[in-house]
Amino acid sequence: MTDAPPDPTDPASDLETLVPVWLTVPDVAERLGLRLADVRRLVEDRELLSHRVGERRVVAVPEGFLGDDGPLHALKGTFTVLADGGMSDEEVIRWLHTPDETLPVPGTPLDAIRAGFKTEVRKRAMEEAF
Template sequence: MPDVAQRLGVRLTDVRRMIEEGDLVAVRVGERRVLQVPAAFVDDDGPLPALRGTFTVLRDARMSDDEVVAWLFARDETLPGGATTAVEAIRAGFKTEVRRRAMEEAL
């Protein structure tokens, strides 16, 4: 998380607030269970705006944050634009298709 704060030029408390408000998702990783935000969830301007709604849809499907991250990074060759993961498709501008698929998870 300190890396995200540094990349965005904000305080660590601001990153925590982004997580609490649903702009970002963080998961515990490694033996020490360090809280981390995937680098693909942010760009130089901050959290990717298209992700917030996708996080909401997946959480509404009763996914944990670990499951949300796994779903967004799961390999899927059927995504548009040559993307191989949902997060790549979102970054390529296909958030509507990704959210449609996320809604199918909720059914």
């Protein structure tokens, strides 16, 4: 194992910087008042998507995927549409965090979902995925 800095051309490294805030599984558990096993189940059930981040490659979830009381309900269907279209979890996370100026609100598809434009985002997801 080398101590070389992350390769900026590595798509996984780029994903880490594209997502503004990552929360580890223990962070999600604490924030939502859940057991670690419950958070892992949310990831297993694809209510949340995770990615390995940082030097230690810990499992983490984009903070934007969470609402006050748990995962954003609108995301699960969007995850499914994009995955059914052949996107990996990493690609789904990237797509949701990539700015798109053609959306009804400025920002990313995730911003649009949070602003209540789930239908528009899913329509885009279907176009993107197929």
